[in-house]
Amino acid sequence: MKIAKGKLKLSSSDTKIGEFVITNEAEHVKIQATSGFWSMRYHQSTPFARFIETGLQNKQTEALHNIISVLYYATTLVPDVEYLKQVQNSCIDYYERNKEILGAPAVSDAEDKVILQELKEEYLAAEALHEENERE
Numbered sequence: 001m002k003i004a005k006g007k008l009k010l011s012s013s014d015t016k017i018g019e020f021v022i023t024n025e026a027e028h029v030k031i032q033a034t035s036g037f038w039s040m041r042y043h044q045s046t047p048f049a050r051f052i053e054t055g056l057q058n059k060q061t062e063a064l065h066n067i068i069s070v071l072y073y074a075t076t077l078v079p080d081v082e083y084l085k086q087v088q089n090s091c092i093d094y095y096e097r098n099k100e101i102l103g104a105p106a107v108s109d110a111e112d113k114v115i116l117q118e119l120k121e122e123y124l125a126a127e128a129l130h131e132e133n134e135r136e
Contacts, residue, residue, distance in 0.1 A: 001032060008034055015056055018065045020072070022052060029053065031068055038076055 001021045002009045010016060013024045016034070023030040025041070029049040032039035042049040055064045074087060107115070 001034070001036075017061050017068065020065065020068045022056065022064070022068075024053075031071070033072065038072060040071065040075070 001011065001014050001023060008016075008021075010021065011023070015022045019034050021032050021034060023032070027044055028041040029044065029052050030039060030041045031052070042052070044050075044053075052064065055061075070087075074084065
């Protein structure tokens with residue numbers, strides 16, 4: 001998608017749905033607003049990217065537009081933390097109900113603790129590096 005002289009130009013890998021454009025990139029599905037001021041990318045291996053691809057193949061444009069609109073609102077317009085917590089809990093509930101459909105591997109509590117510890121260590125290391133860079 002390109003915007004030139006105020007006009008939207010779509011490439012062959014672009015699909016316009018309402019005020020959003022979905023682009024198939026090499027390893028990602030990119031969703032962006034036609035304004036060009038908002039976008040998100042999902043790796044092709046994620047359940048959400050597969051969901052988008054399936055929706056495009058089945059021409060489920062209304063459903064895709066609704067879902068993308070929710071993402072847009074949640075990431076740009078909604079400063080309400082309580083609302084976002086409810087959305088997150090709803091997503092977790094959905095995921096738990098549909099693990100088999102989404103292709104999620106079963107993770108034991110012990111494996112989950114290890115993964116969370118690794119992520120925490122990575123986050124703390126990145127945070128320390130960021131703080132160090134700010135001091136310089």
